[in-house]
Amino acid sequence: MKALVLYTLFVAIGGVAAALVGLYVEREFSEAAGLVVFLGFFFANFVTSWIAVILVIDGSLRNGLGRAEQTTLERQARTA
Known part of the structure; x- marks a missing residue:
């Protein structure tokens, strides 16, 4: 549950940041450039938030996919 709350919080913060950066680029350069920048930041936000x-x-990315726990559980199931 804690991960879901954190992920939602990070995605919301990243979405606001993407909108602000996109708006800045739109005003300084063009609408098309602002849209491209916004979409790039918006979709990259999901990965970086995770x-x-x-x-x-x-505290680290050593076990980002949970492979160590899965391997341990499978070994315990085989021996039991």
Whole structure:
């Protein structure tokens, strides 16, 4: 549950940042450039938010996909 709350928070903050950067680029250059920048930041936000959640919860990216726990559980199931 903590990961979901953190992810939602990070995505919301990133969405606001993407909108602000896109708006700045739109005003300084053109509407098309602003849209491209906004969309790039917006979609990259989902990946970077997930990585940030992993870093906050685990403290590292060594086991980002949970492979170590899965391997341990499979070994315990085979021996039991």
